[in-house]
Amino acid sequence: MNIYFLDDSKLSGLMRILLGYGRVFASTEREVASNRNSQSGIFVRELTKEYLNSYRIPGFRAFDNFKSFVLPARAKVADYPDEKWIDIKKGKDKTILVGLKACDLASFAILDKVFLDDADFVDPFYKKRRESLILVSSDCTYSSDNCFCNLLGNYPYALKGFDINLSEIDGGYLIESGSSLGNKVLEGLSLPDAKENQISERDKKRKKVLEKLQKTNSEFEKAFSGPDILVSGAFDSDAGWDLGSTCVSCSACTNVCPVCYCFTLFDREGKKKEQYERYMVWDSCQFKGFSQMAGGMNPRFSKMDQFKNRYYHKFFRFFKRYNIYKCTGCGRCIDNCLGDIDMREVLSGAYAYSGKNK
């Protein structure tokens, strides 16, 4: 795979080519004003022509996850009884996502297992949306204290799953393609090959971020080691799960999670008489109603059962079914928890009580 050098001044040229394929949504660093103070943050915003020249790719993942581009918070999935039309996306337009980090790319691989690779049932809406994506990723130039992708076998830089990847170096980016579409885009830019010293600069930068991550997470390594993170026995009692006591069942963690895909279907009357609509909406296992049945029975009645279910699904059930953990280590759930709950600490606590440690 060829690696090229993209001069800083040519970034807007790349974005202009991408805009030719469809709408571009880019991770963007910007000021956010709230009523108390203003702070800068990284958010996913649509990149329109007027912002092309000023756009920079942030060195860190966005606050937003990218799952809403394949699983919108609310989307119509059926009209019935008349089933003739549901327009998922018009024409051949692509959706281009820019500034994804390796953890964001990993989230698509996880969601694909459920909605795309299922031998029995493929979700046609997910498939259409997923196939329309162009993924333009970039290396992390720094990590936060809540990042833990390295504990799940990921890196702060992308090795696969992208159409185009950019690595920030002095004066510009190293750029490589990961697909035929990526090749086509790069051809249009006629870029010089990357020099050897530029590649070693990139590798040095990558190593630095990875080493920082490893240092941050060294105390949690034990809980994440071994063939499976959590053995079934870890869920038998509430011992080891006391950190969950500050959970307020707000569902922030499942909403910001790039791979929490649980949803519910709900029906309502359509615009025409005797025509009805079915919607898929995000749901959260942190709500009591998630598993409550007609008649009142609930297999996960207590808040602790609901809290544990999220871990159970991510690190046990999903692993058993798909042989991959349903977590990318992005740390968004830690950033946003009202109860100050750190997934790494919870898993370490549960690990200490699980059969593995006895």
Add this chain to the structure above:
Amino acid sequence: MLILGRINNMENIYYPRQATLKNIKEETPTIKTYRFKLDKKLKFKAGQFMQLTVPGIGEAPFTPSSAPGDVGEMEITIMKTGKVTDKLHDEVKVGDTIALRGPFGKGYPMDKFDGKEVLVVGGGVGLAPLRALIYALFDKIEKIKKIHICYGAKSPADQCFKDEYKEWESRKKVSVNLTIDKPHPDWKGRVGLVTCLLEKDYLKKMNADIANSYVVSCGPEVMLKFVTFKLLDVGFKPEQIYLSMNRRMSCGVGKCARCNIGPYYLCKDGPDMCYADIKDYPNVFG
């Protein structure tokens, strides 16, 4: 053979197909059997379930109570107990259209029952899916050693399919054992929870061969729990016990991730689970 819609030449797994309500039969004050005519034939196995849509209100999973096979009509026996079933009981009339999606799930392991006795243990409306199993067993009765139907209801008025017990019992190799929860002036049979039909001496009276049997049970979760414990107590092994587990469902196709027990999704791996497979996982009986 699934009845699903199509979109962009792909199946839309969320689209429900139309079905017309042909007949309503009142089983008990809260339970009715609905007979639907499907818009095209479908093949379902005993124990597989359908997602029934009351248009504009929502969807809920039900296992048909009529005989399985390649069918153009099917019966579903439904208790009034929530948003969808309230609407169904109160407002839907013969001739109205509802919608169905499915069948989903694996169904009962019918091949395992060859050469064995089958204990069918039901409680309340839980006899509905078991009725499909009973018909499927009747269909291959030459391969089955015996069928013991054990059914518990709250009162004589709460028994489903009352008019069929006689016909079932008149068949060869079939016994029907009934109980109600508390004494009632019109009731001369056994009184007690359904577990009283699984006591050692009662099983002996039925001539049940414990070592050579499978048990299939369906009913409320709390009943399944004590039926299971009673069965284990009288000498059944976890491998011999199949339970129609209850969980909330939404998608029916293994995506929405709520109908789980351990690593299993009831919608794809169940809804009937072998107790041996699930017993070690948390919250099995809630």
